[in-house]
Amino acid sequence: MNIRDEKFKVAVVIPCYKVKEHILSVIEKIGPEVDTIYAxxxxxxxxxxxxxIEHCQDTRVKVLFNEENQGVGGAVLHGYRVGLDDGMDIFVKVDxxxxxxxxxxxxxxxPIINMDVDYTKGNRFHDIDTLKPMPKIRLFGNAVLSFMTKFSSGYYHLxxxxxxxxxxxAVALKKLPLEKISKRYFFESDILFxxxxxxxxxxxxxMGAVYGDEESNLNIKKIMVPFLKGNVKNLFKRIFYNYFLRGFSIASVELVLGTLLFLFGMIYGISCWSESVSSGLPATSGTVMLAALPIILGVQLLLSFIQADIENQPRISLTRLLSDRANRSDY
Incomplete structure (x- = not known):
C-alpha cells in the first residue's frame, strides 16, 4: 500500500513544568487533525x-509522568517513546x-504528510513585525544562537x-539515538545536529510569538556558554562524521589543507614578528610573503569548504526515500 493512501496518526507532545495556568487553554485549542495528546x-x-487529569475532558489526552525532573528534552523524549509504542506517525511538540x-x-x-521533509520547526524571525514584542535580550540571544547552530547542525538555511x-x-525519529540527545535546553539544537x-x-x-503573563523558563544569559560548548562539540563531530568517517570528497581535502596552511602561516608569522621585535631588525619581504601566502591560501580553501558544506543539504526526505523503497519492494 502506498503511504500516501494511509491516514497519518498525529500526536502532540506537551512538556508540562510550571504551566498549570495555561495548559488547559493550550489543549482546548488543539484541532481535530491531532489523534493523541501526550501531556x-x-x-x-x-x-x-x-x-x-482532574480538569481536562479531552479524551485524546494521555498524561505521562517523569519520576524526576529531566528538562524539556527529557519530557519530550518521554512522549516520543510512548508515541512510537502507540504507533504514531507524526509528533508535534508544543509548549x-x-x-x-x-x-x-x-x-x-x-510538509511531513506530503513527504517533502522529515522535520519542521517554527521561525519567529520570518516576519520582522512580529519581533517587536520579543524582549531585546531574547532577540539578541536567539540571533547569536542561530548563528552557532547553523554551523553545528549543517542546516544553514534555518x-x-x-x-x-x-x-x-516517526520515520526520522526512529533513526535518532534518543538516549544520546540532550535533555535540557540544548534539546532543540542537539536534535538538529x-x-x-x-x-x-x-x-x-x-510563525509569530505570543508574550503575555507567562513565565519563560529559558534564561539567555545562563544558557549562552553551555550552548556555545555544545555547538562547538557538535560541529567537530558533524565534520568528522560527514567528511571523514562516512564520506571523503574535495571538501575534505580543502578543510585539511586549508587548516594546515592557515596554522602554518599564523605560527610562522608570529614567530618571525617576535624575533623581529626582539632583534630590532625588520623582516625581509620574502619572510613576510612566506607567512602571508599560506594564510591567504588557507583562508580561500576554508571558505571553499564552507561553501561546499552549505550546499551539502539533504535533497530527499527519509520518509519519501524509505517509502519509495517500500513501494518498490511490493512489485
Missing part, C-alpha cells in the same frame, strides 16, 4: 499532570505556556534554533 508532567512542583498557537499544527505537519514548536516524522547526521530534510515554518 508530560516533568516532576512539576505545581502538579500540572494531576491538574490535567504548555501559551506562547505557541496550537492552530498552527496543520502547517507544521503538512533560523531561531531555540524555537520549541516542532514536528517530526542528530537529524543532519542521519540525513533528514527539514524546513522552517513562519
Amino acid at each position: 508530560v508532567d516533568d516532576k512539576c512542583p505545581h502538579n500540572s499532570g494531576e491538574y490535567v 504548555g505556556d501559551g506562547q505557541m498557537d496550537p492552530g498552527l499544527v496543520k502547517y507544521f505537519i503538512n 533560523f531561531d534554533p531555540t524555537n520549541g514548536y516542532t514536528a517530526i516524522s 542528530r537529524l543532519n547526521i542521519v540525513g533528514a530534510k527539514i524546513c522552517d515554518i513562519p
Whole structure:
C-alpha cells in the first residue's frame, strides 16, 4: 500500500513544568487533525499532570509522568517513546505556556504528510513585525544562537534554533539515538545536529510569538556558554562524521589543507614578528610573503569548504526515500 493512501496518526507532545495556568487553554485549542495528546508532567512542583487529569475532558489526552525532573528534552523524549509504542506517525511538540498557537499544527505537519521533509520547526524571525514584542535580550540571544547552530547542525538555511514548536516524522525519529540527545535546553539544537547526521530534510515554518503573563523558563544569559560548548562539540563531530568517517570528497581535502596552511602561516608569522621585535631588525619581504601566502591560501580553501558544506543539504526526505523503497519492494 502506498503511504500516501494511509491516514497519518498525529500526536502532540506537551512538556508540562510550571504551566498549570495555561495548559488547559493550550489543549482546548488543539484541532481535530491531532489523534493523541501526550501531556508530560516533568516532576512539576505545581502538579500540572494531576491538574490535567482532574480538569481536562479531552479524551485524546494521555498524561505521562517523569519520576524526576529531566528538562524539556527529557519530557519530550518521554512522549516520543510512548508515541512510537502507540504507533504514531507524526509528533508535534508544543509548549504548555501559551506562547505557541496550537492552530498552527496543520502547517507544521503538512510538509511531513506530503513527504517533502522529515522535520519542521517554527521561525519567529520570518516576519520582522512580529519581533517587536520579543524582549531585546531574547532577540539578541536567539540571533547569536542561530548563528552557532547553523554551523553545528549543517542546516544553514534555518533560523531561531531555540524555537520549541516542532514536528517530526516517526520515520526520522526512529533513526535518532534518543538516549544520546540532550535533555535540557540544548534539546532543540542537539536534535538538529542528530537529524543532519542521519540525513533528514527539514524546513522552517513562519510563525509569530505570543508574550503575555507567562513565565519563560529559558534564561539567555545562563544558557549562552553551555550552548556555545555544545555547538562547538557538535560541529567537530558533524565534520568528522560527514567528511571523514562516512564520506571523503574535495571538501575534505580543502578543510585539511586549508587548516594546515592557515596554522602554518599564523605560527610562522608570529614567530618571525617576535624575533623581529626582539632583534630590532625588520623582516625581509620574502619572510613576510612566506607567512602571508599560506594564510591567504588557507583562508580561500576554508571558505571553499564552507561553501561546499552549505550546499551539502539533504535533497530527499527519509520518509519519501524509505517509502519509495517500500513501494518498490511490493512489485
